[in-house]
Amino acid sequence: DTGVSQDPRHKITKRGQNVTFRCDPISEHNRLYWYRQTLGQGPEFLTYFQNEAQLEKSRLLSDRFSAERPKGSFSTLEIQRTEQGDSAMYLCASSSSLGTTEAFFGQGTRLTVV
């Protein structure tokens, strides 16, 4: 297994456009998390799934953000009508609900809204 994979690695978009990111978790992991990180801050929780169920969504997340995990495998995070404040690193992590709950991160997607 090659670990958590995210695509794209970098995305530059114009304000007002929609963007979609993809995350492929470690194959045996049933939990998948999305985080956002800005410079000088720790990762900020956005949402997480156990299998295909979205179990928690941050209250800080606006309605412009939506995430899916069809069939409990890969996940997508969509941001509609992007704003400059959405510029950040978007991180995906996965873990197992069995045994240890160690979470492993992908390489991240760097979003720049111009």
Place this chain on the structure above:
Amino acid sequence: QKEVEQNSGPLSVPEGAIASLNCTYSDRGSQSFFWYRQYSGKSPELIMSIYSNGDKEDGRFTAQLNKASQYVSLLIRDSQPSDSATYLCAVNRYGNKLVFGAGTILRVKS
């Protein structure tokens, strides 16, 4: 009060010294505790996990947990310039999200 608090640093130590990184958390229900290392422009990398009170050692790294004091620390022995990074403390309740501190910048000077 932030859920997970860390000194932002930078913490500067000479090469070969012991670096001590500290973290406090507010949720007494927290059950799992993690340290991640993050190099500039890269994603966090898990380096230590600890689940029960006491010490856990892995190579040059030792994690220490004191649930009564709601305190977790990371010691790095024989610090190397390659250890220079931001160290993130994270905690969670079982089956819940990870909550991160803002991180401590460590600089190891040769």
